[in-house]
Amino acid sequence: MxxxxxxxxxxxxxxxxxxxxxxxxxxxxxxxxxxxxxxxxxxxxxxxxxxxxxxxxxxxxxxxxxxxxxxxxxxxxxxxxxxxxxxxxxxxxxxxxxxxxxxxxxxxxxxxxxxxxxxxxxxxxxxxxxxxxxxxxxxxxxxxxxxxxxxxxxxxxxxxxxxxxxxxxxxxxxxxxxxxxxxxxxxxxxxxxxxxxxxxxxxxxxxxxxxxxxxxxxxxxxxxxxxxxxxxxxQLKKLDKFNQKRIENAAYLSEHINEIKGIKAPFIMDEVRHVFHQYTIRIENGFRDDWIKFINENGVGTGIHYPIPIYEQELYQNLGFDYKCPEAEKAANEVISIPVHPSLNVEDLEKIVQVLEDASLNFI
Structure with a gap:
């Protein structure tokens, strides 16, 4: 994994x-x-x-x-x-x-x-x-x-x-x-x-x-x-090196993910350095749980950041919070984070892309 x-x-x-x-x-x-x-x-x-x-x-x-x-x-x-x-x-x-x-x-x-x-x-x-x-x-x-x-x-x-x-x-x-x-x-x-x-x-x-x-x-x-x-x-001495590796890993993933149907790669604003604490893709066909199960079963870890808007958490519901943020709610149902950390090697990146390609073939 x-x-x-x-x-x-x-x-x-x-x-x-x-x-x-x-x-x-x-x-x-x-x-x-x-x-x-x-x-x-x-x-x-x-x-x-x-x-x-x-x-x-x-x-x-x-x-x-x-x-x-x-x-x-x-x-x-x-x-x-x-x-x-x-x-x-x-x-x-x-x-x-x-x-x-x-x-x-x-x-x-x-x-x-x-x-x-x-x-x-x-x-x-x-x-x-x-x-x-x-x-x-x-x-x-x-x-x-x-x-x-x-x-x-x-x-x-x-x-x-x-x-x-x-x-x-x-x-x-x-x-x-x-x-x-x-x-x-x-x-x-x-x-x-x-x-x-x-x-x-x-x-x-x-x-x-x-x-x-x-x-x-x-x-x-x-x-x-x-x-x-x-x-x-x-760690602070190594931060720039860690971040550069994250950025390079993210660039590799985006280059290949942009060619895979059903997945939306992260958007990067102009005039920013995005340091990719998470590399978060978006599943566009509504079958996120199936994608996650397939990706995990094929040896790639995932996370959901974040599955529930804060105001929908039980604590906030009990406190009477009543908000509707449609874009946040939609994202919460579609995002998946995949590995981008500095420890990844070329073989890891190739495997991640291959698993995502296989997932696309299964669910698109």
Whole structure:
């Protein structure tokens, strides 16, 4: 089976972790500070604050922006549940706006009509590694005095019109879960050019402490460890290489998939670098489950990202959420992610294409 994801951990990551363990300083310490500085430099922001996960990064960024009870945050329903859940954690309400059917990202043309006096922020997701269309989103936000917080959990190293993802809004949030384009085993980070925001997040991630044992606000234990940061320092050095391999793998797949009936290859916007956290195809004949079964039985792993719009999840239904986003609902029923990770070799890519060709012959 060719897996849908395959984290690459090599001897240099292991050696860095061993050095941290030998140092005796395994909680948040100097290695976290080093990782923060290097990640901020990579993205092109003044500050980066490392935390325990991508979800906690979103939670703290929203809190730092002052999002709370009675506020609304505009976001996409076509994402991992953490995007919406992080808004709920603050006491605010996620307001779901439909997606662009080509990019699967938040459709800027639908944002304005969702803005109310309670709207505090816009939370676009750079889904699958392709940047959301940030210029019109930022323009709408500026005209309505709203924060823009990027959910960049899947877009490490992606570029939008010459600028790195992570430096396009007031804040941006990355995840370092093992399947991401780079990992720290678990972890997240918030990037920003706003010192006040960065300082708030540093306090909130550590029990609300401004000084040791002096708690000024209600905070959390959302810190990253030096063990995780040690992995991140090494992975960051490899990120561009990992991404380039993903891009090359995606180009090979698209070249061949465009010739296969019944499958739609991913669309790439102009003036972006799509870093292909996922390579997500679309099945156009309505028999997705049959395609998945066939593909898996023939040795290729798959995923569905994502099968249920967030507002249709049981949690949101129980909370009374009532939305209709036709493009998100249609995509949820048609997308399949197939392997694109850097570990794939030529034989793997040839096999993936052959299996998809055989599937097409069976179902078209």
């Amino acid at each position: 060719i897996p849908i994801a395959n984290p690459i951990i090599e001897d240099d990551e292991i050696q860095e972790v061993v050095e941290v363990l030998k140092s005796g300083f395994i909680a948040q310490g100097p290695k976290v500070a080093e990782f923060e500085e290097k990640f901020a430099n990579y993205v092109g922001t003044e500050y980066a604050v490392a935390v325990s996960s991508g979800t906690t990064a979103l939670h703290l960024a929203l809190l730092a922006a002052g999002v709370g009870e009675g506020d609304e945050v505009i976001t996409t329903p076509f994402s991992f549940a953490a995007t919406g859940n992080s808004v709920l954690y603050t006491g605010a309400k996620p307001v779901f706006v439909d997606i662009d059917p080509q990019t699967y990202n938040l459709d800027p043309e639908k944002i304005q009509e969702a803005i109310t006096p309670q709207t505090k922020a816009i939370l676009p997701v750079h889904l699958y590694g392709q940047p959301a269309d940030m210029n019109p989103i930022s323009k709408i936000a500026s005209e309505n005095d709203l924060f823009v917080i990027e959910d960049a959990a899947q877009a490490h190293g992606a570029i939008y019109k010459g600028k790195m993802v992570g430096a396009l809004g007031e804040m941006a949030c990355f995840s370092f879960y093992p399947t991401k384009n780079m990992t720290t085993s678990e972890g997240g980070i918030v990037t920003t050019n706003n010192q006040e925001m960065a300082d708030k997040i540093r306090i909130l991630r550590a029990h609300g402490e401004k000084e040791r044992y002096k708690h000024s606000v209600l905070g959390y234990n959302f810190r990253m460890t030096d063990i995780s940061a040690a992995i991140g320092v090494v």
